[in-house]
Amino acid sequence: MKSAAPNGVSVVVTVELFGLARVRAGVSSVCLTVDAQTPVTELLGALAQECPDLVGSALCLSDRGTISVADGYALNRNGLAFLSPEIEAPLDWAPGDSLLLLSNQAGG
Amino acid sequence: MSALYGYRGFATVVDLTTGEYRRDPIPQQALRSTIGGIGLGTWLLHRYGSPPVDHDGDLLSDDNRKQLLDAALEPANPLIFVTSPLVGTRLTTSSKFAVMTRSPLTGFIADGLSSSHLAVELKRACGDALVITGRSQYAALLHIDADGVPRITPAAHLMGLSTMDTESAVKQELDDGSRRPVRVACIGPAGENLVRFASIANDGGRQAGRCGPGAVMGSKHLKAIAVRGNPESDPPIADPMALRAYARDLSRRSLGAATAKYRELGTIANVSVFNRLGTLPTRNFQQSTFEGAEAVSGEALHQTRATRSAHCANCTIGCEKIVTVGTKDTGANGAREVSARLEYESLFALGPLVGVGDPDAVIRAVRRCDELGLDTISAGGVIAWAIETAERGLLGNPQVADDDGSAGRSLNFGDGAAVIDLLDDIGHRRGPLGNLLAEGSRLAAERVAGGSESWAMQVKGLEMPGYEPRSLKTLALGLATTPRGACHNRTSAYDADFSPEVDRLAVDDQRGKIAADSEDFAAALDSLIWCKFLRRAFSDFWEDSAAVYRMVTGWEDFDADELRRAAAHIADLKKAYNQRWGWRRSDDTLPGRTLNEPLADGVAAGVGLTSAELDAMIADYYRARGWSAEGRVDLAVIAL
Numbered sequence: 111m112k113s114a115a116p117n118g119v120s121v122v123v124t125v126e127l128f129g130l131a132r133v134r135a136g137v138s139s140v141c142l143t144v145d146a147q148t149p150v151t152e153l154l155g156a157l158a159q160e161c162p163d164l165v166g167s168a169l170c171l172s173d174r175g176t177i178s179v180a181d182g183y184a185l186n187r188n189g190l191a192f193l194s195p196e197i198e199a200p201l202d203w204a205p206g207d208s209l210l211l212l213s214n215q216a217g218g
Numbered sequence: 219m220s221a222l223y224g225y226r227g228f229a230t231v232v233d234l235t236t237g238e239y240r241r242d243p244i245p246q247q248a249l250r251s252t253i254g255g256i257g258l259g260t261w262l263l264h265r266y267g268s269p270p271v272d273h274d275g276d277l278l279s280d281d282n283r284k285q286l287l288d289a290a291l292e293p294a295n296p297l298i299f300v301t302s303p304l305v306g307t308r309l310t311t312s313s314k315f316a317v318m319t320r321s322p323l324t325g326f327i328a329d330g331l332s333s334s335h336l337a338v339e340l341k342r343a344c345g346d347a348l349v350i351t352g353r354s355q356y357a358a359l360l361h362i363d364a365d366g367v368p369r370i371t372p373a374a375h376l377m378g379l380s381t382m383d384t385e386s387a388v389k390q391e392l393d394d395g396s397r398r399p400v401r402v403a404c405i406g407p408a409g410e411n412l413v414r415f416a417s418i419a420n421d422g423g424r425q426a427g428r429c430g431p432g433a434v435m436g437s438k439h440l441k442a443i444a445v446r447g448n449p450e451s452d453p454p455i456a457d458p459m460a461l462r463a464y465a466r467d468l469s470r471r472s473l474g475a476a477t478a479k480y481r482e483l484g485t486i487a488n489v490s491v492f493n494r495l496g497t498l499p500t501r502n503f504q505q506s507t508f509e510g511a512e513a514v515s516g517e518a519l520h521q522t523r524a525t526r527s528a529h530c531a532n533c534t535i536g537c538e539k540i541v542t543v544g545t546k547d548t549g550a551n552g553a554r555e556v557s558a559r560l561e562y563e564s565l566f567a568l569g570p571l572v573g574v575g576d577p578d579a580v581i582r583a584v585r586r587c588d589e590l591g592l593d594t595i596s597a598g599g600v601i602a603w604a605i606e607t608a609e610r611g612l613l614g615n616p617q618v619a620d621d622d623g624s625a626g627r628s629l630n631f632g633d634g635a636a637v638i639d640l641l642d643d644i645g646h647r648r649g650p651l652g653n654l655l656a657e658g659s660r661l662a663a664e665r666v667a668g669g670s671e672s673w674a675m676q677v678k679g680l681e682m683p684g685y686e687p688r689s690l691k692t693l694a695l696g697l698a699t700t701p702r703g704a705c706h707n708r709t710s711a712y713d714a715d716f717s718p719e720v721d722r723l724a725v726d727d728q729r730g731k732i733a734a735d736s737e738d739f740a741a742a743l744d745s746l747i748w749c750k751f752l753r754r755a756f757s758d759f760w761e762d763s764a765a766v767y768r769m770v771t772g773w774e775d776f777d778a779d780e781l782r783r784a785a786a787h788i789a790d791l792k793k794a795y796n797q798r799w800g801w802r803r804s805d806d807t808l809p810g811r812t813l814n815e816p817l818a819d820g821v822a823a824g825v826g827l828t829s830a831e832l833d834a835m836i837a838d839y840y841r842a843r844g845w846s847a848e849g850r851v852d853l854a855v856i857a858l
Contacts, residue, residue, distance in 0.1 A: 128491045129487040133482070133517060189821035192722075212491050214717070218561065218685075
């Protein structure tokens with residue numbers, strides 16, 4: 111599944127879904143074609159378009175009309191760095207990058 | 219003395235050797251400074267479980283470690299069940315109790331938690347704690363009913379039964395037609411056979427699992443405890459109206475986003491995430507990812523298996539997922555459903571850790587552990603050690619006996635049927651291999667030697683949980699320093715690793731403070747006692763919990779700062795207990811594999827953790843705790 115890149119250099123970012131996000135969406139990953147300088151919030155907006163069932167569960171619509179991760183969820187880049195949910199600055203996305211959407215509860 | 223709210227103010231002390239009992243008062247200051255649960259339990263361990271020589275430091279040597287471990291199975295070692303001021307209220311997740319003793323696996327503090335109806339009945343029948351000392355002359359059932367009088371009766375007919383069958387039999391025997399059944403804690407064959415990581419089961423399969431309390435119970439020839447208190451014994455609540463309102467609000471919040479994972483998928487949802495993050499210990503920690511992870515993931519089991527949720531008494535979350543794998547022919551009784559309470563740690567330990575990717579085999583192994591009364595983490599850990607040791611040719615040609623007792627198969631990673639057979643051997647101490655592994659991985663490795671100590675994945679003798687410390691550096695520190703041994707529940711340091719707060723793959727000088735704070739947080743949770751899965755449902759944990767404590771106890775000047783001080787005091791008390799039993803600086807460490815082998819696979823491939831890095835974090839941790847540079851606490855804390 112792809113979304114059009116708004117402008118500039120476009121890259122394919124794979125959003126990997128875990129836990130309830132995977133169950134809600136019915137898929138384990140979604141490939142999105144986005145601008146290499148896309149902020150996380152815009153990436154999540156593209157994800158919401160591809161997987162509308164995530165809105166209201168793993169994703170939420172803010173008062174400003176932007177999409178963010180819901181309470182109880184976390185974001186991680188490439189399985190390494192966890193991202194602040196408030197991050198709005200553009201990230202340098204490279205081909206092959208992944209954004210992980212997972213629970214912020216690691217208790218077992 | 220002022221009126222007491224929330225507490226009973228005494229402990230019932232039963233001596234199984236003499237059959238005598240008494241009620242010992244617990245000073246109000248002790249209650250207030252240690253709260254309940256594990257905090258009060260640690261205070262009680264100091265009171266009833268002092269070492270033979272009150273000596274700080276020289277008690278333990280390599281020569282006498284085994285004797286000290288065996289001494290935990292002597293009559294003098296108390297087995298203590300402790301409730302909390304919140305038990306008996308309508309607060310969600312509050313029906314919990316602690317099980318305290320000195321561990322025959324580690325030689326140090328064993329502070330388990332379990333839940334459900336038994337907690338309420340213990341408080342009604344026994345007070346704030348039930349302290350069991352001595353050793354019965356015969357296999358015994360300890361029954362305490364509404365009059366609070368302990369009765370010790372023969373239980374030879376129960377010996378050999380599984381935990382589930384024992385609980386059913388005791389309930390049937392003591393059924394008097396009352397609408398309120400007795401509640402039962404019991405051991406299975408593993409506890410009877412003094413397996414060092416035997417658990418105590420209650421309320422249909424909940425377990426005080428870690429550190430071997432079931433072996434201590436077995437050493438006392440105590441097969442089961444049955445309690446049923448008088449509801450009129452419930453202590454008064456200082457401000458019941460306010461507590462009721464808070465309980466309603468907390469229940470509502472407990473159904474929000476902060477617990478959604480636990481409510482809907484349970485902790486088994488960790489498998490796929492941990493695999494992706496390179497922190498899923500596999501094949502005895504030789505890998506950090508498992509090629510079969512998806513098949514045993516929470517998401518897959520949710521879609522492919524009949525699963526239902528189980529709730530502890532008075533809990534709105536229902537984290538336990540009961541997964542069914544089929545039916546078992548039970549002869550005259552017909553077919554019986556085979557299912558298991560599945561949570562992440564059991565799934566990891568009897569799946570990826572032993573290389574098993576067949577969900578049916580994992581579920582059956584978990585079920586077998588629960589029947590035998592075995593801690594699933596330690597069981598999986600010691601089997602993983604054995605398989606690797608066998609593969610390296612250090613165990614000769616070990617044979618796992620089949621069910622019929624005939625010589626069976628050799629040991630290999632991924633052989634789920636062999637794992638189940640080996641669990642039986644361990645639980646019954648059957649054969650040389652079962653008997654060796656029943657000792658736990660540390661003692662087994664010391665006996666086998668040949669370098670196998672370095673891949674015995676344990677700390678202080680307790681097998682590691684399902685979090686790879688090389689890719690979770692803050693948790694690595696917590697695992698090394700927690701008094702209980704390698705436990706993820708007495709420190710929540712992994713919370714920092716799974717957040718933007720730290721770089722989980724690197725070390726820095728902030729981890730000591732983070733680990734100490736997370737340990738204090740866990741101490742407060744475990745003493746009040748709240749379920750850890752509720753921890754993000756509070757608007758401010760410390761303020762909210764202090765307010766609840768005031769509502770329950772009426773101690774109006776108790777505030778969040780005092781709760782923080784109590785949590786730190788509990789950490790000191792635990793450390794002091796270990797010191798009195800010979801703790802040394804070298805006990806705060808991690809297994810050789812963790813410190814000498816970089817990760818071989820996954821996103822963190824090549825990342826390691828050196829002894830120097832760990833030592834630096836440990837030094838920061840001791841500083842954050844206010845302990846000496848050698849990690850020692852002033853034993854005067856015991857008297858505070």
